[in-house]
Amino acid sequence: MAENKRWAMVIDIRRCIACHACTVACKAEMATPLEVNRTWLKIVEKGTYPDARRFWIPRLCNNCTDAICARNCPTQATYKRDDGIVMVDQHRCIGCKYCIASCPYDVRFINPLKNIVQKCYFCEHRVDAGLQPACVESCPTRAMVFGDKNDSKSEVAQMLAANATVVIKKEMQTDPQVFYISADETAMSNVEDGINYYTEGSLAKIRF
Amino acid sequence: MEHTDVNVIYSVEHQLPLVMYIGQYFFFTGLSAGSFVISVIATLLGRKEFKPIGKITALLAPALLIIAPINLILDLEQPLRFWHLFLYYNWTSPITYGSFLLTAYPIMGSIYAVMVYTDRQKAAKVLGILGIPLAISVHGYTGFILALAKARALWNTAAMPTIFLVSAMVSGIGLVVIIAAVRWKWFDKKATPETRAQDKKLILQLAQFMAYVIMLDMFLILSDILVLLTAHADAFEAGMLILSGNFAPLFVGVEIILGSFVPMFLVLGPKSRNSLTAAVVASILVNIGVYAMRFVMVIGGQTIPLS
Numbered sequence: 181m182a183e184n185k186r187w188a189m190v191i192d193i194r195r196c197i198a199c200h201a202c203t204v205a206c207k208a209e210m211a212t213p214l215e216v217n218r219t220w221l222k223i224v225e226k227g228t229y230p231d232a233r234r235f236w237i238p239r240l241c242n243n244c245t246d247a248i249c250a251r252n253c254p255t256q257a258t259y260k261r262d263d264g265i266v267m268v269d270q271h272r273c274i275g276c277k278y279c280i281a282s283c284p285y286d287v288r289f290i291n292p293l294k295n296i297v298q299k300c301y302f303c304e305h306r307v308d309a310g311l312q313p314a315c316v317e318s319c320p321t322r323a324m325v326f327g328d329k330n331d332s333k334s335e336v337a338q339m340l341a342a343n344a345t346v347v348i349k350k351e352m353q354t355d356p357q358v359f360y361i362s363a364d365e366t367a368m369s370n371v372e373d374g375i376n377y378y379t380e381g382s383l384a385k386i387r388f
Numbered sequence: 389m390e391h392t393d394v395n396v397i398y399s400v401e402h403q404l405p406l407v408m409y410i411g412q413y414f415f416f417t418g419l420s421a422g423s424f425v426i427s428v429i430a431t432l433l434g435r436k437e438f439k440p441i442g443k444i445t446a447l448l449a450p451a452l453l454i455i456a457p458i459n460l461i462l463d464l465e466q467p468l469r470f471w472h473l474f475l476y477y478n479w480t481s482p483i484t485y486g487s488f489l490l491t492a493y494p495i496m497g498s499i500y501a502v503m504v505y506t507d508r509q510k511a512a513k514v515l516g517i518l519g520i521p522l523a524i525s526v527h528g529y530t531g532f533i534l535a536l537a538k539a540r541a542l543w544n545t546a547a548m549p550t551i552f553l554v555s556a557m558v559s560g561i562g563l564v565v566i567i568a569a570v571r572w573k574w575f576d577k578k579a580t581p582e583t584r585a586q587d588k589k590l591i592l593q594l595a596q597f598m599a600y601v602i603m604l605d606m607f608l609i610l611s612d613i614l615v616l617l618t619a620h621a622d623a624f625e626a627g628m629l630i631l632s633g634n635f636a637p638l639f640v641g642v643e644i645i646l647g648s649f650v651p652m653f654l655v656l657g658p659k660s661r662n663s664l665t666a667a668v669v670a671s672i673l674v675n676i677g678v679y680a681m682r683f684v685m686v687i688g689g690q691t692i693p694l695s
Contacts, residue, residue, distance in 0.1 A: 216403070222695065223398040234397060239695060248538050254483035255476035274472050275465020278483055280405035284539035286695035289403055295465040351620075352538060366394055370694050371621045 185263040187302050188329040188357040189316070190339045191238055193364075195323035198223055198236040205318035206240075209303065216289040218300040219315055224367050235364035238324070240315065241266070241287040241300035242348070242356030249279035249288065258297070264357060265304050273297050284352045286370075302326070329357070404690050409463035411682035413456050414530050415559070417490075418552065418678065420452035421527040422560010424497060428516035431504060437586050441568055441594075446504040448567070449523070450497035457490060482532040485525075493519075493526045527556045534685065541622035542630070542689035547612045554605045559678040561598040562651075562671035565591055569668045588664055595667035598674065599655040602648050609644070625692050635688040638680050647677010 198221055206212065206219045219240035225232055243266050250258050250266055257272035258279050268279075273296040280288040280297060288299045303313035307326075311317070316324045327336035345359035348368050366372045423445040430442030461467045473487040496519045503512035531549030538544050568591050572584070579587075616627035630639040651670035653660075660666035 215401070217400045220400040221398060222396070225395045225397050227393050236398075251480045252478075252483075252536060254478055254481045254487065255472045256478045257472075257476070272469075272472060272476060273466065274469040276463075276483065277405035277465070278481070278533070278537070280403070281690065282537040282539055284694055286402045286693070290405075290465050297465075369621075370692070371625050372394065
């Protein structure tokens with residue numbers, strides 16, 4: 181039973197207050213440089229006054245079971261651990277960025293200081309030591325719950341059994357391991373939101 | 389698609405992973421593969437008037453292949469680790485296949501060029517036939533790189549490898565027309581009036597063939613766009629981006645009109661079909677159009693945000 185660990189996260193958006201504590205804790209824990217993010221929030225506003233309302237969704241790497249990034253990495257620098265975490269070998273990565281181009285969730289980035297690909301690894305250094313990821317630890321409303329999906333006694337397994345959950349872009353068939361309760365479809369979508377085209381690099385920023 | 393009453397209050401910006409080094413790499417491998425195929429056809433047909441073209445293109449193919457991987461290494465974030473691609477591999481990744489193809493093909497192409505220049509016809513023919521699938525794979529796999537990146541709607545189509553190969557053919561023939569015309573005008577020392585007339589006819593025929601391949605390219609692009617516009621939300625946005633959005637001037641203006649329709653009319657039109665100048669202008673436009681196509685595909689494909 182302990183052999184087949186499957187790390188997963190459940191984020192209950194009914195409890196999330198969009199305080200960004202998870203974003204800040206992650207930056208601090210992982211020393212993520214400016215302009216790149218392992219975890220972030222997306223907040224959209226729907227409707228016009230007086231019928232307007234905001235919806236948000238915390239985003240991080242889903243550590244997909246059938247990850248497109250791991251399938252496409254030419255050196256297997258990106259690989260899947262047995263417990264489900266998708267890792268990047270910092271010494272093997274050549275920075276070809278094919279994984280970034282392949283990821284449907286935009287969670288990968290090039291660390292501008294180290295020139296390799298990085299992303300959220302569910303804080304595997306903390307998890308391996310028996311702790312919770314930094315974002316989960318910092319969440320003031322306990323909206324984020326992390327644990328072993330295969331352990332029926334864990335909070336994650338119980339929440340998954342008791343609640344209706346959704347994942348982002350299920351049609352991508354990547355089998356993501358971050359489950360949301362009460363996520364808004366416009367907040368989850370990348371095309372329903374009036375598309376802000378944003379690019380960096382060799383092209384000037386294009387705005388819709 | 390209605391986007392009314394939705395405002396993004398907070399989100400983060402994401403990097404554009406693949407920049408134009410990669411697009412240029414696609415362009416050069418396409419030119420190289422196209423040149424090699426033309427050279428092998430000229431060698432196989434064996435006629436004397438095809439020899440100069442067969443020789444020039446035999447040299448061009450490996451030469452272009454030296455420029456191409458330099459673009460790749462420049463694009464890497466860790467360029468000094470490029471040798472990892474030969475030590476480590478992943479059989480589900482097109483780039484792994486590409487690394488080995490990209491080593492085998494220039495070696496094969498150089499040996500083939502030596503055979504052609506030292507007039508060993510039989511060896512050249514055998515190597516040429518063996519080399520054609522290699523040349524096609526060297527450019528075709530780049531189409532698979534884009535097609536297998538499932539996340540990007542503009543890329544994830546079964547048509548991508550075919551579109552790449554057909555545009556490579558078009559730009560390759562265009563390059564050969566330009567080089568052959570330059571040689572005809574200024575570098576043909578052993579010319580007699582009849583060989584000059586023969587060579588000119590050959591170049592014009594090549595340009596005509598290029599026009600027919602452009603028609604095939606247009607059909608492929610039309611099918612791709614029709615399916616994009618009638619598929620899911622991301623695909624629709626990708627189609628609208630290149631047809632009427634920020635990439636429309638490059639796609640419709642440069643790739644389709646300037647790079648495909650104008651050359652077709654120049655080469656096939658009654659007033660210009662016998663003009664070598666028109667053929668050369670058409671070939672230059674075609675290459676500009678194919679370069680623009682690589683840009684639109686690579687950069688435009690990453691412009692639609694994924695989160």
